[in-house]
Amino acid sequence: MTLGADHPGSGKHKVAIVGSGNWGSTIAKILAENTEAQSDVFQKEVKMWVYEEKFQLPDSHPKYDSSKHSKPSNLTELINELHENPKYLPGVALPEHIIATPDIKDCVADASILVFNIPHQFVPQICKQIEGQHLPYARAISCIKGVSVSEDGISLFSDSIGKRLGIYCGALSGANIASEVAQEKFSETTIGFSPDDSKLKPLPEGLPKVDHELIQNLFHRPYFHVKMIDDVAGVSLGGALKNIIALATGFVDGLGWGDNAKAAIMRVGLLEMRKFGKMYFSNSCRTATFTEESCGIADLITSCSGGRNHRCAKLSIERGKSVDEIEQSELNGQKLQGTLTAKEVYEFLKKEGTTEEFPLMTAVYNILEGTVKPEELPDIIDPKSPKRSPSPHKL
Ligand SMILES: NC(=O)C1=CN([C@@H]2O[C@H](COP(=O)(O)OP(=O)(O)OC[C@H]3O[C@@H](n4cnc5c(N)ncnc54)[C@H](O)[C@@H]3O)[C@@H](O)[C@H]2O)C=CC1
């Protein structure tokens, strides 16, 4: 295949990002910094698809201009004018060559590298809109933390995006609280990427091979260190399942039970994550990915301390409200992934008849449903513990 009009700027990869939330905007910043720094391999401009909505810029914003901003504006227009996402990543300067667009076709049409970064519940509808609009030889990376559960069973978004669009899709996941990465505080991430080029549409002549080195160069920053591995399933699963465990630690923190209790939940959570990978993705997933990589243990630790799932679960206990209510009132449009993932994983386990093998993940679903109390967690994760009455010697 030779380069044609379908790939403007022949010989250089064009990168597009689908999504512009808290993490989407942060990854767009990273990509744009790297496309600018490596102009021999990448076209500088990065298109970013934005789910269009109206946003009222607060009059306290340093660039507020009453002649333009007295009424709510399209978020896309604000991003392109301010070079900032004032709703989902306020206060962080974005490179000017990030071009926000509400038109998904325009975003993906000439991109040879597609980066997916949206809450997982929106993936099917977005893929439907992208189908047939993208370059057939495009390669993709999913930064989405979630799993796809359907009648057919459970699958990873890297797989479902790849199958749906007929392209290869790897996965990026790690201990990456977006606000910290956006402020260029050091973190590590893991990218699972193992395409079999012989089965993919060939890249046009002259376009550099999309391999570990190229993908690492696209994402690695001095403050964002990338480790490349082949285990796409392990990377994807770690990011999805840790959100359920983060809810559990939020419940425990909400009860004021302290760090030992939280460590116990995290320990059991890590074991259940590893077991899940072993039972359901044994062909594709390395269990060591959970215990050795940023996308496993490290993401579990950070999410159980500073993540949104943890924070909302903690507040739900403290305020006596549901996690969904807290998400609505506290996150300003950002989306939790743990609540839906807990439900999806529970439904999958129920169908498999294995809920008892995953007592913690099952308990999180039941707590969200209101059928189990968070105070029951110690006995749920240790069902064989002798039942004794509480100590009478309390001060
Ligand atoms: N925020 C973080 O610290 C991190 C998030 N992630 C993952 O990144 C993925 C994306 O999350 P964020 O960028 O944080 O998003 P977010 O939670 O900050 O924002 C929600 C996004 O969903 C969009 N949206 C709302 N309704 C929509 C609809 N009907 N269709 C399509 N989009 C719609 C909003 O425009 C917004 O961009 C998630 O899977 C999350 O788990 C991964 C690492 C860190």
Ligand SMILES: O=C(CO)COP(=O)(O)O
């Ligand atoms: O995935 C995350 C950090 O790595 C963020 O998790 P939350 O979605 O719970 O904020």
